[in-house]
Amino acid sequence: xxNLHIKSAAISAIIVWTLGIIAFVxxxxxxxxxxxxxxxxxVLTIAIIPAALIGAHIYYRKGHQTNGFLLGVCMFLxxxxxxxxxxxxxxxxxxxxxxxxxxxxxxxxxxxxxxxxVIAAYWQIEKGIEQTRVKEY
Numbered sequence: 001x002x003n004l005h006i007k008s009a010a011i012s013a014i015i016v017w018t019l020g021i022i023a024f025v026x027x028x029x030x031x032x033x034x035x036x037x038x039x040x041x042x043v044l045t046i047a048i049i050p051a052a053l054i055g056a057h058i059y060y061r062k063g064h065q066t067n068g069f070l071l072g073v074c075m076f077l078x079x080x081x082x083x084x085x086x087x088x089x090x091x092x093x094x095x096x097x098x099x100x101x102x103x104x105x106x107x108x109x110x111x112x113x114x115x116x117x118v119i120a121a122y123w124q125i126e127k128g129i130e131q132t133r134v135k136e137y
Contacts, residue, residue, distance in 0.1 A: 003066045004074060008059050013078035016048075016055035016115070020079075021087065023047035041107045048111055052118040060126055068123020072116030079115070 027043035028036055052072075059071060080103075088102050102108065 003064070004070060005059075005062075005064050005066065006074070008062060008064060009066075009071055009074045010078050012055040012059040013075035014082065015058060016051045016075065017079045017082045019051035019054065020044055020048055021091070023051070025091065041111075045107075045111055045114065048115050049118055052115050053122055056119045056122040060123070066123075068120035069116065071123065072119035075119060076112055076115055 024040050024044045024047075027040045031039070033039045052075075055075060056068070056071070059066070059075075083102070084099070088097070088099050092098070092102050
């Protein structure tokens, strides 16, 4: 945990969460399928990939060497806190949802796995690129 820079991880997580919320909410304004909630979850599933890559890039550009899985879990925990404080009360509860339905939804946990995996993959790829650069010199 000594390699984890909490402030940088929190800032990165807030950026990812913001991009995710924008994608999720915006999807409701462009109905493509009849189930708007399913559509929003699909949009978020797709949008979380570039959002997590952006968040990981912002974190690692400062030269941090944190394990990608650890960073992904930390960033996801920050996201869960933001979901509990903002997403559920302002975007879920007004439409009949609640904390239990939100946090026990299998889609939530699948997106969590995707989020953490994308950050861990980013870290692995960056390590590989860095090792390639070192071997060239």
